[in-house]
Amino acid sequence: MRWLVVFLALSLLLIWRYGDRIAAYDLESASQEPVITLPQHPGELVAGRTVEQELDWSRLKPWALDRYGENTLCIAPFFAAYGNRPNRGSLDVTISTPDRSAQARLDMSAPRDNRFYPVCFDALSLEEVAGQNAVLTIRGVDGLLGSSVTTWLTSAHGGLPARVDGASAEHGLVYDVKVQVGNPRERWGAWVLVGLTALILTALARAVVQRGKP
Amino acid sequence: MDLNRSAFWVAAGFALMALYLAFFVTPPGDIPDESGHFSYARDIARGDFFPLLGEATMAPDLWGRPREYWSTEPRDNWIAQHPPLYYLIAAGPLAVGELFSETHPVVYRLPRIASALSLGALIFVLYRLFSVAGVKPQRALLLAASTGFVPMVMQLASGTNNDIFLFLLSALASYYWVRFLQDQQIRHAYLFALWVTLAGATKMTAWVFMAPMVAILLFEMRRPPWAWLGHAVGVTAVALSFPILWMSRNLLHFGAPFYVYAEGAPSQQIQDYGFLQFMREQPVLDSIFAHFYGLFGFSGYCQTPELAQYCDGIRMTRLGDFPYHAFTDIMALVVLAYLVFLAMVFLRLRRAAGNQTSAATAGDGLPRSVQMHLQALLARPVVVNGLFVFGLLVGLGASLALYQNNFSRPGMAGSTQNLMMSVAPLAALLAGIGVLLSGAVRERLALYGAVLFFFFGSVLLYQVYAGYLDAGWLRGVQGRYFYPVLPLMLLALGLALERLRVPTLLWLLVTGVLALAFLDAFVTQVIPFYLSVRI
Numbered sequence: 001m002r003w004l005v006v007f008l009a010l011s012l013l014l015i016w017r018y019g020d021r022i023a024a025y026d027l028e029s030a031s032q033e034p035v036i037t038l039p040q041h042p043g044e045l046v047a048g049r050t051v052e053q054e055l056d057w058s059r060l061k062p063w064a065l066d067r068y069g070e071n072t073l074c075i076a077p078f079f080a081a082y083g084n085r086p087n088r089g090s091l092d093v094t095i096s097t098p099d100r101s102a103q104a105r106l107d108m109s110a111p112r113d114n115r116f117y118p119v120c121f122d123a124l125s126l127e128e129v130a131g132q133n134a135v136l137t138i139r140g141v142d143g144l145l146g147s148s149v150t151t152w153l154t155s156a157h158g159g160l161p162a163r164v165d166g167a168s169a170e171h172g173l174v175y176d177v178k179v180q181v182g183n184p185r186e187r188w189g190a191w192v193l194v195g196l197t198a199l200i201l202t203a204l205a206r207a208v209v210q211r212g213k214p
Numbered sequence: 215m216d217l218n219r220s221a222f223w224v225a226a227g228f229a230l231m232a233l234y235l236a237f238f239v240t241p242p243g244d245i246p247d248e249s250g251h252f253s254y255a256r257d258i259a260r261g262d263f264f265p266l267l268g269e270a271t272m273a274p275d276l277w278g279r280p281r282e283y284w285s286t287e288p289r290d291n292w293i294a295q296h297p298p299l300y301y302l303i304a305a306g307p308l309a310v311g312e313l314f315s316e317t318h319p320v321v322y323r324l325p326r327i328a329s330a331l332s333l334g335a336l337i338f339v340l341y342r343l344f345s346v347a348g349v350k351p352q353r354a355l356l357l358a359a360s361t362g363f364v365p366m367v368m369q370l371a372s373g374t375n376n377d378i379f380l381f382l383l384s385a386l387a388s389y390y391w392v393r394f395l396q397d398q399q400i401r402h403a404y405l406f407a408l409w410v411t412l413a414g415a416t417k418m419t420a421w422v423f424m425a426p427m428v429a430i431l432l433f434e435m436r437r438p439p440w441a442w443l444g445h446a447v448g449v450t451a452v453a454l455s456f457p458i459l460w461m462s463r464n465l466l467h468f469g470a471p472f473y474v475y476a477e478g479a480p481s482q483q484i485q486d487y488g489f490l491q492f493m494r495e496q497p498v499l500d501s502i503f504a505h506f507y508g509l510f511g512f513s514g515y516c517q518t519p520e521l522a523q524y525c526d527g528i529r530m531t532r533l534g535d536f537p538y539h540a541f542t543d544i545m546a547l548v549v550l551a552y553l554v555f556l557a558m559v560f561l562r563l564r565r566a567a568g569n570q571t572s573a574a575t576a577g578d579g580l581p582r583s584v585q586m587h588l589q590a591l592l593a594r595p596v597v598v599n600g601l602f603v604f605g606l607l608v609g610l611g612a613s614l615a616l617y618q619n620n621f622s623r624p625g626m627a628g629s630t631q632n633l634m635m636s637v638a639p640l641a642a643l644l645a646g647i648g649v650l651l652s653g654a655v656r657e658r659l660a661l662y663g664a665v666l667f668f669f670f671g672s673v674l675l676y677q678v679y680a681g682y683l684d685a686g687w688l689r690g691v692q693g694r695y696f697y698p699v700l701p702l703m704l705l706a707l708g709l710a711l712e713r714l715r716v717p718t719l720l721w722l723l724v725t726g727v728l729a730l731a732f733l734d735a736f737v738t739q740v741i742p743f744y745l746s747v748r749i
């Protein structure tokens with residue numbers, strides 16, 4: 001019985017450590033990884049501040065539309081969360097093309113420092129917007145100075161600079177285009193690995209503490 | 215539950231994990247050269263038991279590709295250069311599967327069963343090897359399990375590839391080799407020879423391991439001269455039986471006993487490129503070490519036949535971050551412990567020198583071995599001191615030269631790694647001197663591992679260097695090539711830690727860190743890599 005408890009405790013510990021990571025297998029990147037050079041950020045995205053970026057479809061992987069065209073579109077900006085302090089408030093993230101737009105709300109406590117954090121648009125698939133003149137807008141809804149996140153900008157986006165609070169910036173937004181694909185096989189695979197690792201470790205711990213005969 | 219049973223269940227856990235990865239996670243084709251290994255196994259499953267290098271081709275329908283996407287030109291299967299034993303076994307599940315379907319996606323994964331089960335058997339055999347040699351059984355189990363927590367070992371066990379099976383056969387050969395050194399029962403010598411020839415029937419790298427193993431066994435054999443000679447011939451003949459058959463076949467077909475696949479004609483033969491310059495400028499040891507821990511991917515990214523036009527070459531990634539750093543640091547500490555152990559051995563040998571109660575003169579009724587004669591001759595304080603100083607100076611010089619001339623990546627892992635690898639000549643030389651002087655079998659077992667490892671590594675290094683001069687690019691820098699000598703190297707480290715009285719709980723903690731690193735590697739690097747490159 002006590003070894004069952006050890007196994008469960010170990011499993012819970014590993015689930016706590018890797019749960020988010022495994023859940024993120026749901027998303028796959030449809031674009032080449034962005035290059036970040038001379039990074040800058042526009043300051044905290046408090047209420048009313050905006051960052052706009054025209055999406056650069058030339059960065060899509062060549063097979064992205066064939067493989068992921070019908071999948072839900074997500075955009076993952078690269079956030080600065082100020083050392084993961086407890087940020088609060090929310091951001092509205094909008095994608096607009098000439099004939100459609102979709103919006104999602106992001107809780108600012110979620111993004112981690114210097115990490116991509118995806119925002120998914122359930123109403124849009126990749127093929128519905130890819131290749132079109134699409135603008136991503138990130139707008140502060142109710143964030144306060146000292147507890148809001150911001151996004152990183154990079155100089156490596158020649159030709160497509162961002163607009164910050166309506167004014168043209170020298171740098172472009174760092175973002176990744178992702179799609180929701182599910183990947184249940186890989187998620188299950190990771191969970192099974194977690195379970196079996198916990199099981200083997202439990203068996204080893206049991207073997208170590210028992211006074212068995214060789 | 216006794217420890218053998220615990221070891222069995224732990225081994226079964228590893229086999230189960232490898233089976234799960236084989237059937238549900240590792241993409242088909244994402245094990246090094248899996249397309250060739252699979253094609254070889256399938257040739258056998260379909261009745262062609264000895265496909266010939268140069269004639270054998272890759273299966274055109276790999277991984278269930280529909281006929282309209284089959285490659286039009288047959289591709290050479292260079293994997294046919296390997297001896298056939300692993301493929302004979304891997305062909306079994308495939309032949310059974312093909313009775314039901316030749317194209318079902320699961321069929322292409324069936325030969326992987328052989329590798330996955332080999333991993334389970336390997337963990338158990340390693341546990342038996344370590345415990346029979348003198349590592350406390352609990353710690354022996356932890357050491358054996360740590361091997362399974364090397365991501366590359368698990369990766370290879372989840373694919374169609376001969377390395378884990380070779381590792382298993384080498385562990386079995388090492389087990390009987392150790393038993394013979396301990397009890398001098400001649401059947402153990404022949405069982406060693408049998409397993410080692412089977413290892414030689416699996417991969418030619420085992421031939422390199424076989425030579426010093428047989429030599430040491432004869433060096434340690436305690437028989438009257440004529441019996442010694444008879445068994446020397448007998449054991450050598452059994453050990454060499456398969457390699458000789460394979461060499462004869464190579465001679466018959468290709469005119470060279472060691473014939474292997476040549477990757478095109480030598481493209482740019484390099485002149486005036488010294489060995490030290492080669493070591494300084496090329497990431498040789500760095501790659502071997504990094505690839506030992508984890509080099510993932512191959513051609514498995516190409517999974518959608520309709521998008522095959524985007525498939526070009528291979529996609530691979532090395533493990534990094536926490537898992538790699540944790541492994542490097544743990545290995546560095548273990549190597550440091552081994553150096554401390556060597557110092558303790560020499561202190562003991564100095565004290566024991568001249569004391570004629572050592573095992574060399576113990577009256578157990580058996581004649582002396584060559585080792586014992588030498589030991590009796592050398593076990594004098596002045597000789598021990600002289601040999602120790604000689605080993606220390608020459609070994610330190612060689613290690614320093616290696617350290618200064620070894621390519622090293624900047625950063626902590628690179629420096630730790632460089633230091634750790636650079637002590638190999640020093641450790642091997644001192645260990646080599648130690649086996650001449652030590653009267654305790656268990657102590658010699660802890661020394662032979664370093665000697666064998668260094669010998670094997672030197673041969674590999676020479677091959678890599680010669681290959682570089684020939685082809686102009688670095689090849690063969692795979693840590694998995696060390697699997698044949700790993701059982702005895704691990705045993706040496708285990709016995710050293712045993713001698714240093716490292717507490718079992720610390721072993722458990724280290725195994726726990728390796729397990730966490732292993733899981734971290736798969737969850738945060740390997741599976742995301744599969745997803746990020748998949749077409």
